[in-house]
Amino acid sequence: MTHALDQLTLADIARHLDATLVGDGGQAIRGLATLKDAGPDEVAFVANRAYLKDLPSTRAAAVLLHPEHGKTCPVPRLEMENPYLGYAKLSQLFDPVPARDHPGVHPSAIVAGDVTLGAEVCIGPHAVVEAGVVLKAGVVIGSGSVVGADTTLGEGTRLHPNVTVCHGVVIGKRAILHSGCVIGGDGFGFAHDGARWHKIAQLGGVVLGDDVEVGSCSSIDRGALGDTVIGDDVKIDSQVQIAHNVRIGEHSALAGCVGIAGSTQVGRHCMLGGGVGLSGHLTICDGVQVTGMSLVTNSIHEPGVYSSGTGSMNNAQWRKNAVRFKQLDDIAKRLLRLEKRTHNP
Incomplete structure (x- = not known):
């Protein structure tokens, strides 16, 4: 048009x-x-x-x-x-067109001498671009953003103000990273000796595919050894936590406050509702939808819609049900004994 x-x-x-x-x-x-x-x-x-x-x-x-x-x-x-x-x-x-990004480096930006700048790159005020970075054509680095050493940003990728991309990250074409998100921070890795914690160096990186969008204040941690990988066209809402070595397949979408523990694999065309939690080292197959606030503790091998937890109810009813929940194991055992008596009088 x-x-x-x-x-x-x-x-x-x-x-x-x-x-x-x-x-x-x-x-x-x-x-x-x-x-x-x-x-x-x-x-x-x-x-x-x-x-x-x-x-x-x-x-x-x-x-x-x-x-x-x-x-x-x-x-x-x-x-x-x-x-x-x-x-x-x-x-x-009908999207209001913002002020046009003027190619070039703002005088207040700090850009290492060996950075590779493609055509029409725009680096905003007070941005920092460290050594060995490659910025492909049309990349926009918003004011106050930081791009760590040896990172590559693909053509047309945009960092809004105050985005942090840590060292050794690879981001594909046309990605959009919103303010406050952190790509490539350390994964949560510690070993305990019985008295204190010892940090495990996170030696991997993060790879984001083409057309990925990451919402404000979301975190995608770098891998402990291999990379954390986000596939093409994945859409990630605000305040999402993706731990080290997670893999998310193409065209999946994660709503706000999703949390994915380390080394879990999410398939293609999956949708995770707001507040969903995935435990670590799971495999979620293609075509899975998990409804909001669900906790997934086992791998899912069949596509479909999955839920956990209970819907809201008035507090008096919830308190009664909570007491009964504690009694379920005893009730189940009693029922089993009754069934055995019925079948073996």
Whole structure:
């Protein structure tokens, strides 16, 4: 799309999304909004049935939705089998464009003399780039960020302000690292002699594939011996902890506050909900979804949806159930004895 935002029409948007347009394609569109808030020059969308109640009263210029909901739409519509994907693509057209990154090194940045700078690289104020670093074309290093020695950042990768990438890390193309994340810090490795802890040097690195995104204040630890490896197109939310030697397969997604202990392998196309915890040295196969706040202590070898824990309830009921939980083993033994008596009178 080369149109300025004030020149976009519904027909333009339909072509961009490969959506079926029902209505006036000449309508100018200025932005996106919710069904409740959209005005006569904005597009809204429906990707969740819970919001269908707002559809009859919308004032939007058009609504992006699934064809099965088209007949109840009172305004022009853009029909797609996956309206949420359409919304994702459309949002990029209306994303406010930040100030253009001007290639070059800010005078306050500290850059080692042997750093390799590709074309159009931008290094912001007070950033530090250590010896032996390779920055491929189009890399942006935000203000206050640190890139450790012998690290490679692939083409088009962006570090937002105050990101720390430690030594010996390899990051692929078009990665996005948000503020406060740390890539390649030491893994949690210690040996105990009976009286005190002795630190285990973390000798591996971290490898991030292409199109990886890491949220703010997340940590991906370097490997103890081999590398911690994050596959292509993996999306990691904020405040996620990934321990040493973890491997995550391509196209997986981790929501906020996920914690993965060391040497666990997560397959491709997996989704871990918020607060999920994975114990160490597990294998999670491809195509697994773990719902929020679940604790996984055993390997998973079949794709599907997995959960653990209990849903919330009022405190009085929870206290009663907690007492009964402690009694389960005794109840199970008593039941087994009763079954034996029943079958062997």
